[in-house]
Amino acid sequence: MDSVSDYYSATQLRSDRWSALRDAITSISRETTVKKTNALKATVTSLFDSLAVIEPYWAFPGMAAFDHMRRQFEHGNYDDVGFTVRRVTRALTTGAYRRRTIPLDRDSVDDEEHNDEAMLSPEARAMTRPYFEVLIVDDVSDQQERWLKSNVSRMRRPEDPFHYEAVVVPSLEDALIAVLFNHNIQAIVVRPGLTLKSKNDNEILAKYLRNASEANELDGTQPEDYGPELCRLIDRVRPELDAYLVTERSVEDIAGLDLGICRRVFYNQEDFMELHLNILRGVGARNKTPFFNALVEYSKQPTGVFHAMPISRGKSITRSHWIQDMGAFYGPNIFLAETSATSGGLDSLLEPHGPIKEAQELASRAFGSKQTFFATNGTSTCNKIVVQALVRPGDIVLVDRDCHKSHHYGMVLAGAEVVYLDSYPLNEYSMYGAVPLREIKHQLLELKAAGKLDRVRMLLLTNCTFDGLVYNVERVMEECLAIKPDLVFLWDEAWFAFARFSPTYRRRTAMRTANDLRTRLRTEEHKSDYEAQQQELLDASDEEWLEARLIAPPNARIRAYSTQSTHKTLTSLRQGSMIHVNDQDFKGEVEQSFHEAYMTHTSTSPNYQIIASLDVGRRQVELEGFEFVQRQVEAAMSMRKAISSHPLLQKYFKVLTAGDMIPDHHRQSGVTSYFDSDQGWTDMWDCWENDDFVLDATRVTLAVGGTGWDGDTFKNDVLMDKYGIQINKTSRNTVLFMTNIGTTRSSVAYLIEVLVEIGKELDELLDDASKMERLSFDKRVKNLTENYPPLPDFSRFHDAFRPDNVTPEGDIRTAYYLSYDEKNCDYLELDGSLKEALDSGREVVSASFIIPYPPGFPILVPGQVISQEILAFMRALDVNEIHGYRADLGLRVFTSEALETLSVAKHQKTAAE
Template sequence: MHSMNDYSSAIQLRSDRWSALRAATTALARDAKGKGAAAGRKDIEALFDSLALIEPYWAFPGMGAFDHMRRQFTHGNYEDLAFAVNRVTRALTTGAYRRRTIPLERDSLDQDEHDDEAMQPPEARALAKPYFEVLIVDSVNEHQERWLRNNVSRMRRPEDPFIYEAVVVPSLEDALIAVMFNHNIQAIVVRPGLTLKSKVDQSILTRYLARAGGRDEIDALHPESYGPELCRMIAKVRPELDAYLVTERSVEDIAGLDLGICRRVFYNQEDFMELHLNILRGVQARAKSPFFTALVEYSKQPTGVFHAMPISRGKSITRSHWIQDMGAFYGPNIFLAETSATSGGLDSLLEPHGPIKEAQELASRAFGSKQTFFATNGTSTCNKIVVQALVRPGDIVLVDRDCHKSHHYGMVLAGAQVSYLDSYPLNEYSMYGAVPLREIKERLLELKAAGKLDRVRMLLLTNCTFDGLVYNVERVMEECLAIKPDLIFLWDEAWFAFARFSPTYRQRTAMNAANVLREKFKSEAHAAAYEEQQKTLKDADEETLLNTRLIPPPQARVRAYATQSTHKTLTSLRQGSMIHVNDQDFKGEVEQSFHEAYMTHTSTSPNYQIIASLDVGRRQVELEGFEFVQRQVEAAMSMRRAISEHPLLSKYFKVLSAGDMIPEMHRESGVTSYYDVEQGWTDMWDCWEQDEFVLDATRVTLAVGGTGWDGDTFKTQILMDKYGIQINKTSRNTVLFMTNIGTTRSSVAYLIEVLVEIAKSLDELLDDASRMERLSFDRRVTNLMDNYPPLPDFSKFHDAFRAADTPEGDIRTAFFLSYDEKNCDYLDLNGSLQEAMDAGDTVVSASFIIPYPPGFPILVPGQVVSQEILDFMRALDVSEIHGYRPDLGLRVFTTDALSRVRGKDLSSSPV
């Protein structure tokens, strides 16, 4: 039987154990004296032992029922045992325990036993009271625990908006394990009687407690501080939860402590009703969705529509003879909830004062920002808003060259002097990685040496990348601030909104890193470390600075912005996005310009349904984001394991690991793979805490070159056309499978079945292939896997668009110069373009050239075309290249146009 370390999550382990126990007890009850009975009893004993480690952390079925089932097994009551285990397993699978009491006696009747929650209509599910669990931390005996549970149960009233059950654990360590194992927990009551140590297996504790600070920090705690410290430590792993501290200490003692997530302190009183009401109020505060609620109420009001939306209230549809099918498809509510932004009293996105303002404040709390702004036209617009608000014409911006195209267009609009940074290439898979910190520091030091550091405004990076590469955000910000203490950071987290709700992932988000650094810079320890390093580095050369982990001055300003596509990774309608701000100078320096940029790019007719979905999506992640993200990671991990272990799949496919996608020099932990057939699971925490880059486990990049199909063909003709599996991204020889919070284990199972079927069909095809057909197949595989074109670096801006001997260029002037057709010409890739380069001519792109995939510009306006870029364009086997005209060729600037621009002062505002 697999140990706990063989599983990527406690949830999956628990689910599998109960399913295995149901199968084993059913078999034993059917034939208690058969040939396999002895082995069956041994398996059941092992399953009970395994479950005994983790069942104390859940309210259902509860340790009382669990111990009773174990006694039934000991006494040979196998039929009663099988019945109870079957009921428990079914209730856990369907979620029935969340709605009603589950009787476990064999003669009991459960009228709704087969009433699976998923089969109920949405209206019925919406009427049910949400269920959660309350963790009570107190070292009590069995009698006292029963007294605690009974007192909690007695407080419940029919009018309560929620239902909850209590889980009681004795120690601080058990409490930390519970909140990481049990996603149902929404509140914690910390009583004076808690102890420090758990009796659980030490290897499990060591593995999980690192997320809350580690065993050393826990061992150093004093008994009188256990309660307050627990509240603080839980805030590290699940900051969305509420804690209530029952203490015997005086008000003065408690007042100066960091109580983390503690909402209220009770002084040695047993006022269970007051505690009960506070628990409900705390969960209700997270369950609020002010704009969605306002929109629902608006839809119920009888109104006369005399504004500019015929579809409002559905009138233009219900009166129609030709579009009734649209009304039937969408239903009435979406039209009843439609209104103009200037009417209906539902608040304005451009000047929010009511429910939209409140919804944005709740989102700010949930995502750890200081301000949060909603957007209804995607993160492309969010990126342009932030850049325009912060960047002035002539400012130097360091930009990840293979970032989303919206950033490049944002640079054009802002008139920035763009200094492109190159990510490390993954030539073998025709994709880029991320920008090494060393290169960023090197560029900043170059600009400092050139006397331009005062003009450097922003560093713009993608975190995480489409392929799942994640930066060490805190370290990047620290070291860059050590060189430029007021540098602004824009982190494009379009694919990373979910990360806030996982303890492992959260540490690498922009908002979390900003909050950590703000606290860190205030500390005396940081000031002392800075002074000490300054002495050491007094006369240091550039190489020393590049090789040293730099410490920023205590007066450095933390200025971080994150743009997130909520709709890509959380629950939101298409184009629902957010801008998160954690900028110490926002109020004094940015607020007005941000408001103007927001007005510039935001529609005056925003879609209210998108805003409502952002509000509800925030509500969801505050209450169940931890569970959903955990299940998402679990689904991706099971996919990795299934593909890695299947002998047939390994012939044609390979799951790319961190070792494949991140060079060794950037993996300080030495971790190469999250799952290995020989060693099992690797704890992700180690590499996520240490490494310069890590791989997001929820993205599974599959190398498919071994099938003889390129990535685009495999995606379109095989996965989509034949099996109905939709994916976004491919490279020349890979496809990317992204799990999300809606991914189920059954959908993963279907994908594995499809891959196995594809592998079997290839086996059969090759078995019957002629020698020439086999040679053709091998040649295609070799071409895809070995004969790959090297990925080109950014060449340079032409001298006409940059000052002498500087890497940064004026992309705005180049962009608008191309508006006049007389300034441009077209050159054929295989003819006139190559001839011009062979003749020594400098060819300069007049357009953004963006192949899909990979989906970022390989040429920008004003960039010199290098031989490497030309070779790469020729080798591209994708049909979609934005900005390129196959019928005409590559759009380039004429020599006369470049001559006219050359010599202008490009260090000031562009034309």
């Protein structure tokens, strides 16, 4: 039997233990030898012992049924216990316990036993009442527990919109374990009788408990404060839940306490119906989808269409003789719900006042923002909206150089003067990491020394990066605010929308950090720490400022924006995105300009299906995001383990670890890998708490240079064409596998099977290879794993586009529009005239964005000087797609005359001023 250390999560452990228990008990009945029978009995006993620690945190099958199974086994009733275990395992696997009572007696009949949840039609599943579990925290006897559950059960009514079962645990620690372990829990009832410590002693449960509360955090807590403290702690790990506090304390005592997620306080009463109604109302509030519901109702209305869109109500399709196949493929509802009108309660995205407004408010609550705005044309547009709303011509913006191209175009539109920040390079894998905080602070201090800090407007970073590198968001924001107290932060979280719903990931999201900072900056303790540091930094050098862990002033303004591609990592139709705002100055300074920018970039004919999917996607993550993200991480961790520990795969592939992708000095925890074949799993919590950068475990970067194929060839010719596996990110010698909330363990198993098959084929190929073929293979591998081109840094803007030579910001807008006049531009060939020009010492300046895919970000922007390093990198690129580069003409550059004319005009303007 596998040890606990072989499992990343308790959820996987529970599932596999039940399956193993079923198999072992079934085998006992068939076994004929005493020795093997005794071995199986020992295995079953061990499995029961393991499950006994876990099962108290789940409603099904329940500890009464579990203990009964165990007694049956001890009394030798193997057929009876085997029947019950098989039925329980099947119900857990199919989810049948969520929609009906599962009879566990051998004589019972379950007419629906063979109807798997997955085999039900979508219509049948939609008609089923959603199921959840309520956690009751109270240290009671078995008899009192049965009384509690009985009273809760008696409150249920046929007309209730949801169905739930109760789980009872005795202590605060057990409750924390339960909400981190049991994803079915949607509400917690905290009663006065709870105790502090758990009686369970289990390695994996201890890990969950450590992650829920900081060391010694609960020491000294008085018994009367256990209930409020539990509500506060659950708010930290699963803020989407509802808690209800039953207390004997006076209202005056409760009023001043931090009650976290507590929705209502009941004063020493046993009004179970009132509690029941509040539980249903709380879950119902998260289950609301105002716009989706309005769209459904609109589709049912008989209407006469006298506006644009012939496809509305499906009329142009149903009347057609040639496109009926489209109607058959999509079905009628999508067309019944299609309209260009804002009547019928469907609201306007540009001026929302009804269901869209309500849907955005619910999304704001779910993602922890102060305001949330929907977008139906992707995060590229979201980025441009935020930049245009906040940045004025001449403002200085610090930008992650390898961010998405929409940010660079946003700088052009806004007329920003851009300071590009270089990420640390990962030359061995032909990819960039992330921008070190020291680099950001260095640029801010240089601008401060030049007297330009008042013009610095925004810091723009990608979190997490395409390759999965995640910033320490709180540290970046606080230290930058210590230098520029009103700095605006735009965090591009296009690939990170799911992070809100994981306790580990949430702390590194923009909205959570902004809320935490707003709270902390108001405390007396923070004020005292800030004043003490200011004394220490009196007359300090820039180097000392760079080395110090800076503390933000108490009066700093928290101004954070995040843009998220909901469609990339959560449930939404393509191009469904959100803008989340947590800006203390939004109402007074930004609201009007934001509205104008939103109007500028948002279609007056938005796709209502996308809006509805954003609404439904928000509902999903509020009710089951924790479960889905947990399973997503589990799938990725299983993939890491399987590849890293497989002898054949190790010959040709390597899973890149945090140690490979993050330099040592940015990993204060010392964690190099999430899985080690010798030690098992590493707890992610510590590195996510402390390190400058961490690696998103859901992204598995696989080095494929050992196969002799470059990343692009491996993606297209091998994975896609041969095996139907789709990915969209490669580098010169890596491919990226991204798990998501839809990834299943079966999908992971298939990928491992494919990689093993590829490994076997390579073994056979090399076994049969001639000497020359082997030399050719080894040469390709060496070229991909040893001979790699160094990644170039941002060179600089040409002087014609810089206000001075003191600081590095450049006017990208002027450069961009200067290239609109063809007479200002010329074309130079990479291996010919461009190389000759650089060798002769001429300053050559790019007139276009040059964006190779991969890596997918600009290596040149308009106005940037082309360096020898950039030329060498471009010549070494072995990709077919380079946006902005014309293979027939070469690289588009500015003529010397155009640059000279612009320089003269700039000097004349400066002299006149």
